[in-house]
Amino acid sequence: MNLTGKHAVVTGGGRGIGRAICLALAQAGADVVINYSGSEAAAQETAEACRAIGVQALTVKANVADETQAAALIDQGIKALGSVDILVNNAGITRDNLILRMRPADFSAVLDTNLKGAFFCMKAACRPMMKARFGRIINISSVVGLRGNAGQANYAASKAGLIGMSKSAAKELASRGITVNCIAPGFIDTAMTEVLPEGVKEKLLTQIPMARLGSAQDVAAAAVFFASEAASYVTGQVLCVDGGMAM
Numbered sequence: 001m002n003l004t005g006k007h008a009v010v011t012g013g014g015r016g017i018g019r020a021i022c023l024a025l026a027q028a029g030a031d032v033v034i035n036y037s038g039s040e041a042a043a044q045e046t047a048e049a050c051r052a053i054g055v056q057a058l059t060v061k062a063n064v065a066d067e068t069q070a071a072a073l074i075d076q077g078i079k080a081l082g083s084v085d086i087l088v089n090n091a092g093i094t095r096d097n098l099i100l101r102m103r104p105a106d107f108s109a110v111l112d113t114n115l116k117g118a119f120f121c122m123k124a125a126c127r128p129m130m131k132a133r134f135g136r137i138i139n140i141s142s143v144v145g146l147r148g149n150a151g152q153a154n155y156a157a158s159k160a161g162l163i164g165m166s167k168s169a170a171k172e173l174a175s176r177g178i179t180v181n182c183i184a185p186g187f188i189d190t191a192m193t194e195v196l197p198e199g200v201k202e203k204l205l206t207q208i209p210m211a212r213l214g215s216a217q218d219v220a221a222a223a224v225f226f227a228s229e230a231a232s233y234v235t236g237q238v239l240c241v242d243g244g245m246a247m
Helices: 016-027 040-053 067-081 104-132 153-176 198-205 216-227
Strands: 007-010 031-036 057-061 086-089 135-140 178-185 238-241
Touching (some): 007 067, 016 031, 016 040, 016 086, 031 067, 057 067, 067 104, 086 104, 104 153, 135 153, 153 178, 216 238
Parallel strands (some): 007 031, 178 238
16 A cells, blocks of 8 residues: 555644554655644654654644634645645544533534534645545544444534535545545544543443454554555445444
């Protein structure tokens, strides 16, 4: 899966799954634009790791929930690298609570980043991809978007919406050589899951046929597949990387 000569933008690329995707794309030969909105240090560390592999890497601060900033992110990627061939919409936040207790502002904030942010980035990237008659758009959804989760109505709505939006975009863009696919991770061993109490982790494992948490590298491998020529005839699909949880 050689991505040499391709240029990727990864939103939320500084840490966790985003960082793993950046490194995996770099290892396949792609130059990478690493977007972040919070920790510049983490994004710079990821960029340095990508450069050590031998590719170009730069960091761009942008809140993708803001349409102007999302468009500027894509524009900076094109100006720096010459094109954006691969877009990975990974940026996401959580504001968990039961529906009865969830503030409307927390519901909106999650949809603004997780769903509208992906929309804004896709919209900005579509035109140059259409002109090039090539593009790979990979949206990071979640198994929660397929099966729901108590206390995460806003997150589940955003991730389910991402799947529907991806399928619609796949139909719109297929004739221009652009594929649009989703990855739906299950419970992945990241900083977010590390802080869970052991009792909660043990309960989660009972829901996973493979009886273990996934790794960020498992998700990154799926992203490289969707970005590669091996997936040139695959679009509008949802690949669950969840140890069988969503079966």
